[in-house]
Amino acid sequence: MELERLVVIWCPLLQQEGGRGEEARRFVQVVARAGEICPWVHPIRLGVCALPARGPARFFGGEEMVVRHLVEAVEEDGSVGVADGLFGAILAARSQLIVPAGEVAQFLAPWSVATLARPELAVTLQRLGVTTLGQFAALPAPHVSDRFGADAAACHRLCRGESGELAGVRDRAIDRRLRVARGEDPDQGSEPPPFQPGFFGGASAAETRAALSFARVQERLGVDAVLVGRLRGGRDPSEQAALVPWGSPEAEGPGTGGAPWPGRLPPPSPTRVLGVPQRAEMVDATGRAVVVSGRGLLESEVDRLSVEGGPWQPVVAWAGPWPVTERWWSVRRRRARLQMVMADGTARLLYNERTQWWVEALYD
Amino acid sequence: MFAFPAEIPTEKPLESPAEKAVEKSAPLRSRELPVGLADRVRPTTPVAGRLLPVPAPLVPLFPDGALRRGTTTTVAGEPGHGATTLALALLAAVSQAGSWCAAVGLPDPGVVAAAELGIDLRRVVFVPHPGRGWAEAAGDLLRGVDVVLVRPPGRARGTVARHLAARARDRQAALVVLVERGSDWPQGGDLALTVGDVEWQGIGQGHGHLQRRRAEVRVSGRRSAGRDAECTLWLPADSGVVAATAATVAKTAKGEDGSVGAGPDNGPKAA
Numbered sequence: 001m002e003l004e005r006l007v008v009i010w011c012p013l014l015q016q017e018g019g020r021g022e023e024a025r026r027f028v029q030v031v032a033r034a035g036e037i038c039p040w041v042h043p044i045r046l047g048v049c050a051l052p053a054r055g056p057a058r059f060f061g062g063e064e065m066v067v068r069h070l071v072e073a074v075e076e077d078g079s080v081g082v083a084d085g086l087f088g089a090i091l092a093a094r095s096q097l098i099v100p101a102g103e104v105a106q107f108l109a110p111w112s113v114a115t116l117a118r119p120e121l122a123v124t125l126q127r128l129g130v131t132t133l134g135q136f137a138a139l140p141a142p143h144v145s146d147r148f149g150a151d152a153a154a155c156h157r158l159c160r161g162e163s164g165e166l167a168g169v170r171d172r173a174i175d176r177r178l179r180v181a182r183g184e185d186p187d188q189g190s191e192p193p194p195f196q197p198g199f200f201g202g203a204s205a206a207e208t209r210a211a212l213s214f215a216r217v218q219e220r221l222g223v224d225a226v227l228v229g230r231l232r233g234g235r236d237p238s239e240q241a242a243l244v245p246w247g248s249p250e251a252e253g254p255g256t257g258g259a260p261w262p263g264r265l266p267p268p269s270p271t272r273v274l275g276v277p278q279r280a281e282m283v284d285a286t287g288r289a290v291v292v293s294g295r296g297l298l299e300s301e302v303d304r305l306s307v308e309g310g311p312w313q314p315v316v317a318w319a320g321p322w323p324v325t326e327r328w329w330s331v332r333r334r335r336a337r338l339q340m341v342m343a344d345g346t347a348r349l350l351y352n353e354r355t356q357w358w359v360e361a362l363y364d
Numbered sequence: 365m366f367a368f369p370a371e372i373p374t375e376k377p378l379e380s381p382a383e384k385a386v387e388k389s390a391p392l393r394s395r396e397l398p399v400g401l402a403d404r405v406r407p408t409t410p411v412a413g414r415l416l417p418v419p420a421p422l423v424p425l426f427p428d429g430a431l432r433r434g435t436t437t438t439v440a441g442e443p444g445h446g447a448t449t450l451a452l453a454l455l456a457a458v459s460q461a462g463s464w465c466a467a468v469g470l471p472d473p474g475v476v477a478a479a480e481l482g483i484d485l486r487r488v489v490f491v492p493h494p495g496r497g498w499a500e501a502a503g504d505l506l507r508g509v510d511v512v513l514v515r516p517p518g519r520a521r522g523t524v525a526r527h528l529a530a531r532a533r534d535r536q537a538a539l540v541v542l543v544e545r546g547s548d549w550p551q552g553g554d555l556a557l558t559v560g561d562v563e564w565q566g567i568g569q570g571h572g573h574l575q576r577r578r579a580e581v582r583v584s585g586r587r588s589a590g591r592d593a594e595c596t597l598w599l600p601a602d603s604g605v606v607a608a609t610a611a612t613v614a615k616t617a618k619g620e621d622g623s624v625g626a627g628p629d630n631g632p633k634a635a
Contacts, residue, residue, distance in 0.1 A: 229478060268576070275472050
């Protein structure tokens with residue numbers, strides 16, 4: 001699966017907390033100023049924050065422009081980089097680079113195995129003559145997991161560009177530390193810390209148990225197989241929310257809480273939002289295709305629907321079309337949305353784009 | 365091309381920090397136990413209630429008024445008739461209470477709908493595309509979370525169903541299985557919920573919008589205590605939550621527990 005493209009802001013002088021908490025306070029400012037440029041800025045650890053690249057790049061007209069805006073806004077000694085996955089993006093920020101999509105493995109190849117922050121693994125690998133991430137990536141995967149264990153296998157997938165980040169990169173207490181730096185009550189955040197302190201000063205037993213089971217599934221199916229839902233703003237069901245890998249920076253932030261956007265359909269929302277929309281044909285009682293007029297109305301009454309060339313199914317009710325003129329800076333996408341109930345009791349959400357109908361979501 | 369050296373000294377595999385953390389908090393590890401016994405010991409579940417809460421409108425469906433830990437519940441219904449909504453609704457109250465939940469094999473889950481149903485998104489992980497590994501993934505997750513919702517890709521094999529039900533029992537988690545027909549889950553569940561007739565309201569021929577869905581839900585199964593019941597629910601109501609219809613509220617109000625029923629703002633504005 002494709003790794004999420006991330007922008008990382010790296011402020012080396014703010015990485016170590018001094019006695020008076022000055023660094024944390026300045027880092028809070030960095031996060032806030034970056035947040036004025038782009039939403040969804042997530043602190044990763046002291047001195048490092050990340051944000052998804054795709055949306056801002058569309059908005060500002062390219063990743064270079066995003067980087068330029070952030071560099072101007074940050075007002076601290078630091079650097080910005082863009083790459084696929086958090087690990088690569090942090091190294092890209094340290095090198096002040098934008099690594100092209102799909103090329104993170106080549107970018108990582110010359111870095112030392114020590115950058116993995118796994119000292120025991122690094123020593124063992126260097127003893128075997130494996131000194132760079134590229135050499136490590138070239139080892140056959142089954143051998144790595146057999147000889148070195150699951151954590152090394154995770155490092156190996158990272159070096160091959162198959163996963164985006166490693167356990168331990170993020171500071172789980174960062175939100176709490178920043179709340180302290182802001183002078184807020186550390187336990188009175190807008191949401192509880194993701195890990196409750198337990199008997200041993202670390203994660204509680206239930207949290208550890210859950211985290212271990214997620215890690216086991218990730219080991220089995222890949223890091224991107226275990227996802228959590230985050231609400232964002234947006235009109236389309238596919239834009240209002242996102243599924244992001246569990247443990248990724250986007251998964252940790254508060255999200256925007258699904259602030260209602262104008263043009264959003266009222267609830268209930270569909271329970272299944274198709275990753276790949278299904279092509280659909282729609283005709284009136286005379287068998288003519290139903291089209292949306294220039295004024296955003298249906299030119300005839302819907303009678304039946306066929307999905308992906310399947311059999312014609314009678315339509316008993318429909319509503320819309322609701323025209324959706326997509327964001328003002330994009331002139332290409334103009335959509336009209338239609339809800340529809342079939343004779344068998346099922347309901348669907350469809351949209352029309354350039355005279356073609358598509359099934360977008362199902363109300364199961 | 366780099367050749368993998370043959371003479372690698374066999375070393376203890378590196379342990380991940382998470383594994384180390386667990387070791388620290390569990391001084392008695394199973395591998396320190398006598399052989400023979402190590403296979404039979406089981407980690408104990410921390411003392412917790414035996415029941416996991418469900419949203420108020422669903423309380424009448426459950427003999428205990430809640431999901432019971434260690435049991436399997438099947439949720440069946442024709443595709444598109446609301447079985448997914450009902451199954452997701454079972455995660456709402458549990459996740460709000462702070463328990464972790466997981467949904468395995470639900471392709472393309474509607475995250476906004478899940479939130480509207482009352483699910484706390486911070487406590488639910490989705491494994492939408494487990495492929496052939498769905499049963500193993502569900503088994504792994506039953507070790508770690510309180511409720512696992514799984515949608516098998518087709519009719520499950522008997523051994524797989526027995527294994528997962530046993531895992532849920534051992535780990536004192538609740539297993540919820542989403543199937544098209546109850547018979548798709550061999551042996552059936554301890555409790556079987558079936559969505560029957562449905563009707564969408566609020567939408568006409570070119571006007572209105574999808575507002576709420578009225579659904580008949582039938583309860584049966586070993587743990588239903590012989591009282592096969594049926595009730596009518598809004599699945600969902602117009603705010604996106606599951607709610608009792610006026611008829612169901614009246615019925616339960618007459619029963620032993622008057623507090624059961626839709627919350628004041630759960631019900632649809634007009635029946």
